[in-house]
Amino acid sequence: MRRLTVLHDTRCELCREATAWLRQQQQLVPLEFVAAGSDELRRRYPGIDADETLRQLTVVGDDRAVYRGTKAWVMCLWALADYREWAIKLSTPQLLPVAERTFRWLSKRRRRMGAFARFARRTRMRITPA
Secondary structure (H helix, E strand, O other): OOOEEEEEEOOOHHHHHHHHHHHHHOOOOOEEEEEOHHHHHHHHOOOOOHHHHHHOOEEEEEEOOOOOOOHHHHHHOEEOOOHHHHHHHHHOOOOOOHHHHHHHHHOOOHHHHHHHHHHHHHHOOOOOOO
């Protein structure tokens, strides 16, 4: 995998904060960002349901593999130098169900979680790997 395209919801504050965070990280695999539901998305990936990309995080590999939800977030982490080890751990059969429950919980509350993400950024709260 040489590149990942992250289809992100530009109307969602949590999504915008997560995108900003991803852009700041050292990337082992370059991340490219395209607005979910956009004309650009429809042009570049005609086989992907643009409306669905507004409902859940979607990542597309340069090999056209499509990852959604938790697996998409794990792929984003896998692309990052400081979080690849976490991504590998989270993708194991033991931890993937926990990651899925956590991601679903956050996704259901993403509108409200945006305010927390903004607060964390403004106060320079850092979430660092152990």
